[in-house]
Amino acid sequence: MEQGQTMRGADAVIKVLAAHGTTTVFGYPGGAIMPIYDALYGSEVDHLLSRHEQGAAFAALGYARASGKTGVCFATSGPGATNLVTSLADALLDSIPVVAITGQVASAVVGTDAFQEIDVLGMSLAVTKHSFMVRSIDELVPTLYKAFEVAASGRPGPVLVDIPKDIQLAEMQYQTPLQALETPVVETISNLEQAKQLIRASKAPILYVGGGVGMAGAVEQLRDFAKQTGMPSVATLKGLGAMDKENPLYLGLLGMHGSKAGNLAVQASDLLLVVGARFDDRVTGRLDSFASKAKVVHLDIDAAELGKLRAPDVAITEDLREVLPALSMTLDIEPWKAEVAALKAEHEFNYNHPGSLVFAPRMLRTLADKLPEDSVVSCDVGQHQMWVAQHMWFRRPEDHLSSSGLGTMGFGLPSGIGAQVARPDAKVVVVSGDGSIMMNIQELTTIKRRKLPVKILLLDNQKLGMVKQWQHLFFEERFSETDLSDNPDFVTLASAFDIPGKQISTAEEVEPALDEMLNSEGPYFLHVAIDDAFNVWPLVPPGASNSDMIETLEKE
Amino acid sequence: MMIHALELELHQRPEVLERILRVARHRGFKIIKMNMRSTSDVDATMELEVDSERTVDLLSNQLTKLVDVTQCRVLSSTQTAQTASL
The missing domain is CATH 3.40.50.1220 (TPP-binding domain)
Known part of the structure; x- marks a missing residue:
């Protein structure tokens, strides 16, 4: 890299990303990050526009989890930055290396309640492994290098770098910071x-x-x-x-x-x-x-x-x-x-389920058996997530993306987008539920924008199924606010984003529908209607010992 | 309840105090005494006394993980005679 080249802070940000092998950044522009978006224009670093900053950050998580590299996302000050919070918290609990770069209002007006100003550094403390606010142009490049190092080293995690607009615009001479040598080889293992x-x-x-x-x-x-x-x-x-x-x-x-x-x-x-x-x-x-x-x-x-x-x-x-x-x-x-x-x-699972309805565990097992060597399943959160974990199988940990620690509904779709960008040749399947998919449904546009061949398998029981299951078991069947029968027509919705699809509701339709989905060239939306009487079994009730699993308790 | 005394060495960053206070609160430790001073433009030290039913390792291990905490030592742990009123 050319040392001593004069450029703006914003250009240096893009140069540091390229130096770290970042091929795609996920983000959303706004006032306080405009110089960085200007530097991005025509640069060697690719950018994928999400339609909500939470979606951008989840895509960065998916990119990181599926590839083993550090994911990067951009957001502007104020609402842009606050919209990152959930995704950063997700990355913290699941130890995912992510660098989030936020624009901040100009240094001179920081602390004056300026337009779109919020104390992003203060906000970040509980949801990141570490965070920085860049206070001078001289600090910028070393801080970004440090951010990448902290995100990926030891137990990985999210790092946020907040950069005031005047620092993005300031002129500087680019110098690559001196870096520590590689971690020494372990010589003795304690204990x-x-x-x-x-x-x-x-x-x-x-x-x-x-x-x-x-x-x-x-x-x-x-x-x-x-x-x-x-x-x-x-x-x-x-x-x-x-x-x-x-x-x-x-x-x-x-x-x-x-x-x-x-x-x-x-x-x-x-x-x-x-x-x-x-x-x-x-x-x-x-x-x-x-x-x-x-x-x-x-x-x-x-x-x-x-x-x-x-x-x-x-x-x-x-x-x-x-x-x-x-x-x-x-x-x-x-x-x-x-x-x-x-x-x-x-205690082998029994997939022989009588009746003509779709039995989700069997369908997911069939899907796992059909997936090619290079494939990624990105899950949302709820009953379908547990069925995926119980009934699917994976060749590598990076082939199964799930919001494990934080349990964030809305994770699956944008995370699957990030995985597809990181592994363009992989078969990426988002498995979602009718509650979760609506949490980041706007990201269907991101699929359309990049023509990503992401397959979406939606298990729809018109319920917030996991909460309803607990209401059934532990709250005397008082089904408070878990009915989602006013869901949209999902196949029509997908078609509005140029994503073809179909709906199925019977067991005999499953195999041909999975084949059609997996063999389709571009994106595909398979809407699967399932009975809301199916629950996730077995289960250890809250507060009980793992010796006391309930195998089923169906009046189903 | 136990009272634990800790001594920290820090990078002098504007937000380092907030980080330490947040970790102590979130992990279940009540700060009963605190003294911080800058030792140079870039470094600072801090003495902290905390009260908790939890084992002090829960706090010291998390403080050690903070990027701007360069050292965290537990100096002493003493049983309190009465239950602290919260």
């Missing part, structure tokens, strides 16, 4: 011997796999470890895709809507090997009864997670790519493996 002793002594160990495995790039090491040790495994929502589905002792999702076999095996275990996971309450159920006989070996890069909810017997914070091979060994646990295999066989 390794203690961890190995616990693993060796265990008769009933379980691998509890979280999102940290994929983010550490340790999928191969995890699969090798599971193969050599023969250890049975379960995964969190973000950990799905890390284990090989062909592994006979992989029991899928654990926790509130996890597999019964997975939860029972965890409860019976004498050792939990926790890999890049954090004992979330949706995983543990009642914490004091979660795997209460098990010793805990906790592997996580974030030391603040160790002992936060469950005291580990041994904890290791070094790189999983080094730690997992160093811990690997052959184990003599044949009786336990047989016990787990029997549990798995006993």
Whole structure:
């Protein structure tokens, strides 16, 4: 890069993005970020216009999750910046590397309640890993470099950089900051011997796999470890895709809507090997009864997670790519493996559902089996999200995008857009519900704008299904504000955005409709009417132990 | 309840105090005494006393994660005689 070149701060912003390999930025222009949009015009960095800043930021999250790169989004001051809050919070809870750049009013009027002025730095504190307000042109480029470094290093997360308009317009001489050398190779792993002793002594160990495995790039090491040790495994929502589905002792999702076999095996275990996971309450159920006989070996890069909810017997914070091979060994646990295999066989999901209606779990299983090698499923939040987690399978963690920690309805569509931009050759399917899709429905225009071949599979029960399920189970069937029977005609709606589609409502239509959707050239909207009597099973009731799963409670 | 004394070394940024106060509040620690001073144009130190039923690691680990906190030490932890009125 040419050093010492004179340019505006705004031009330097674009140069820093290009230097970090950012191919596409997602955003929305406005007054205080106009110099940056001017610098973008005709530049080497591509920009995709969303129709709401929340959509832009979710697209940046989807781009990051599907590609492993850092996502970038732009918004203007005031309302532009406040609209980013939900997406940044989502990235914080799911440890997604994102850099959000916001325009701010000119330095001279900061603090005067100027037009479209809000204290964005103050607002950002609770929803970012770190944030900056650039106070002089000299700070600009080093700050942006630091933002990329903080977003992607250690436990990744969102970083916001607020740039006043006068700094965007100020002239400067571009200098690439000096950067730290690459992280040194791990030479010694702390507590390794203690961890190995616990693993060796265990008769009933379980691998509890979280999102940290994929983010550490340790999928191969995890699969090798599971193969050599023969250890049975379960995964969190973000950990799905890390284990090989062909592994006979992989029991899928654990926790509130996890597999019964997975939860029972965890409860019976004498050792939990926790890999890049954090004992979330949706995983543990009642914490004091979660795997209460098990010793805990906790592997996580974030030391603040160790002992936060469950005291580990041994904890290791070094790189999983080094730690997992160093811990690997052959184990003599044949009786336990047989016990787990029997549990798995006993509690397999049953896809034989009588009747002519569409049975969503079976449809999603069929979809998973039909997806090509390079594919991404981007979920929304609710019943369909849990069905995806239970019944679909994924080749890699980056093939399954879900708002796991924050549980943000409206995540799926824009996140799928970001994934399609990051992986243009991938088959990207957004699986959404009739509640969630309406939260960011404006992003259908973004699909139209770029002619993205995103497929949208909408499961429509005309209800806010997950809330209704809880009203059914825990609130005496008082169905307060969960009826959505006044939904729009979705296929007509999609056609207004030049997205073809169709509606189906019977089981026999499922296979041909999925084929039509997957084989279509461009975007496609498949509207699937399902019965609102279908609920998500099994379930651990709130406050209960994971040993006490309800398998079904249907008056259906 | 326990009273914990902590000592922090900080980058002197305009918002660093807000970050520390926010983490303490959100993680369930009541600040009962605080002293901060700049040690140079770019650095500062802070002594903090907090009261909580929660283990102090919950706070110190989160403070350590703040980019502008360069060091966080727990100096002492003492049991209080009475339950603090909130």
